[in-house]
Amino acid sequence: MSKTIFDYSVPERSAVSLPPREIDGELANIISPKFLRKSPARLPELSELDVMRHYIQLSHKNHFIEKGLYPLGSCTMKYNPKIHEQLVRHSCFNNIHPYQHLHTLQGSLEILYELQKDLAEISGMAQVTLQPVAGAQGEFTGIKIIEAYHRAKGNSHKKKIILPDSAHGTNPASCALVGYEVVEIKSNSHGRIDLERLKEVIDDEVAGFMLTNPNTLGLFENQIEDIAALIHSVDGLVYMDGANLNALMGIVQPGKIGFDVMHFNLHKTFSTPHGGGGPGCGPVGVVDKLVPYLPVPMISKNEDGYFFDYSHENTSIGKVHTFYGNFAVMLRAYIYIRMMGPDGLRNASENAILNANYLMKLLEPYFHIEHREACMHEFVADGTWQKKENGISTLDIAKRLLDKGYHAPTVYFPLIVPEALMIEPTETESKESIDSFAQAMIEIAQECKSTPEILNEAPLTTPVRRVDDVRAVKVLDLKHEIKN
Numbered sequence: 001m002s003k004t005i006f007d008y009s010v011p012e013r014s015a016v017s018l019p020p021r022e023i024d025g026e027l028a029n030i031i032s033p034k035f036l037r038k039s040p041a042r043l044p045e046l047s048e049l050d051v052m053r054h055y056i057q058l059s060h061k062n063h064f065i066e067k068g069l070y071p072l073g074s075c076t077m078k079y080n081p082k083i084h085e086q087l088v089r090h091s092c093f094n095n096i097h098p099y100q101h102l103h104t105l106q107g108s109l110e111i112l113y114e115l116q117k118d119l120a121e122i123s124g125m126a127q128v129t130l131q132p133v134a135g136a137q138g139e140f141t142g143i144k145i146i147e148a149y150h151r152a153k154g155n156s157h158k159k160k161i162i163l164p165d166s167a168h169g170t171n172p173a174s175c176a177l178v179g180y181e182v183v184e185i186k187s188n189s190h191g192r193i194d195l196e197r198l199k200e201v202i203d204d205e206v207a208g209f210m211l212t213n214p215n216t217l218g219l220f221e222n223q224i225e226d227i228a229a230l231i232h233s234v235d236g237l238v239y240m241d242g243a244n245l246n247a248l249m250g251i252v253q254p255g256k257i258g259f260d261v262m263h264f265n266l267h268k269t270f271s272t273p274h275g276g277g278g279p280g281c282g283p284v285g286v287v288d289k290l291v292p293y294l295p296v297p298m299i300s301k302n303e304d305g306y307f308f309d310y311s312h313e314n315t316s317i318g319k320v321h322t323f324y325g326n327f328a329v330m331l332r333a334y335i336y337i338r339m340m341g342p343d344g345l346r347n348a349s350e351n352a353i354l355n356a357n358y359l360m361k362l363l364e365p366y367f368h369i370e371h372r373e374a375c376m377h378e379f380v381a382d383g384t385w386q387k388k389e390n391g392i393s394t395l396d397i398a399k400r401l402l403d404k405g406y407h408a409p410t411v412y413f414p415l416i417v418p419e420a421l422m423i424e425p426t427e428t429e430s431k432e433s434i435d436s437f438a439q440a441m442i443e444i445a446q447e448c449k450s451t452p453e454i455l456n457e458a459p460l461t462t463p464v465r466r467v468d469d470v471r472a473v474k475v476l477d478l479k480h481e482i483k484n
């Protein structure tokens with residue numbers, strides 16, 4: 001167990017020397033003596049350098065993108081340009097307030113207006129709302145829009161939304177939250193939508209269809225036009241979960257191939273560090289016929305400048321977040337899009353795809369990969385060979401990667417792949433860093449045969465070894481005793 005900052009404490013040692021504190025007349029008048037401490041607070045006493053060293057050492061016990069590759073699948077961008085962090089902290093942006101007068105907010109509104117347009121262009125959609133603050137909330141917003149469309153058309157018989165068994169868990173949850181019945185269809189042997197099964201479940205009650213493209217197996221759903229035609233034939237709408245847009249930027253516009261609604265995850269595709277779960281931004285783009293149902297307000301422009309536009313309030317699904325959503329995430333996305341430009345965005349997608357395919361080829365001889373055709377920005381390998389031959393689970397492999405200096409890939413997702421290892425190197429990794437990661441994975445595959453006991457014990461080098469999750473939940477211990 002490593003030392004806490006209290007263990008380093010030495011009486012009277014301090015970082016800076018300030019004049020002795022005197023509770024003289026004035027302060028004593030403000031604070032009643034009964035509230036003054038009788039004894040000094042038990043704080044650690046250290047020099048500035050001691051403090052710096054302690055926290056730098058602590059930070060290294062964690063894994064972060066600046067320390068090493070982070071192959072988590074379905075999370076997309078891991079490295080975000082540092083200049084974005086500087087720019088969003090600029091006082092022009094971080095001192096504004098949503099209740100300020102519009103004429104003092106024109107610059108910020110212009111950025112939001114332009115971002116709405118850029119995202120519409122990238123996705124081929126007619127209009128985009130920036131308000132939802134997560135991908136999951138974007139899904140909820142999109143499904144509410146589908147519901148509003150059917151209500152306006154008097155489609156009261158629409159009760160169901162169809163989605164594949166490869167879907168992210170938020171998809172069925174969002175449908176259920178809006179009140180739809182979820183119909184799950186099994187993917188075919190190519191990891192794609194099974195058109196025959198889809199035909200069997202399509203009827204007049206279908207309100208919509210939800211699809212991630214590329215799907216969670218890292219495969220492009222190439223029958224999307226046929227799927228869309230089937231859904232549209234019963235006046236259903238087609239929703240795209242755009243969490244994997246990193247594979248499509250500048251290559252495919254979802255709004256042009258049959259999708260009616262989609263969400264973006266700005267915190268996955270367009271910069272913003274997203275470890276720790278937030279804050280995020282999940283804009284929703286729609287085709288023309290769904291524009292009236294978008295949340296209010298939109299950011300619009302007239303002869304007086306930019307303004308919060310409530311003009312479609314009567315048809316809108318309403319507001320989905322306080323004020324206007326997470327401004328700083330939108331700002332990073334805007335900066336990223338403008339810095340990259342159209343060619344840069346396409347380049348990022350192409351590199352993401354190239355890196356994933358290169359890594360997949362390196363690992364193919366050592367790990368089972370069900371769908372070995374060319375992948376998009378990620379691929380799903382699995383640990384079934386290791387499980388069968390050596391009794392090693394994907395969890396063991398993930399833990400062993402920590403010993404080799406890597407974060408684990410996404411494991412046990414998608415649910416339809418046993419022992420799944422979902423790997424996404426992203427566009428920012430060099431050939432050399434991908435080679436090193438592949439080398440670590442290959443070493444692990446060899447260890448599974450030669451020294452499986454190491455795999456059962458891993459991680460061996462981390463400050464905290466394998467934890468007993470079940471016991472941790474049942475026997476909660478949240479205290480750390482300070483020795484005096």
Ligand SMILES: *Cc1c(COP(=O)(O)O)cnc(C)c1O
Pocket residue numbers: 074075134135136137168170171212216241243244265280282
């Ligand atoms: C991340 C993700 C989501 C949910 O997005 P959040 O921003 O985490 O709410 C939905 N679908 C897929 C495929 C994802 O990868």
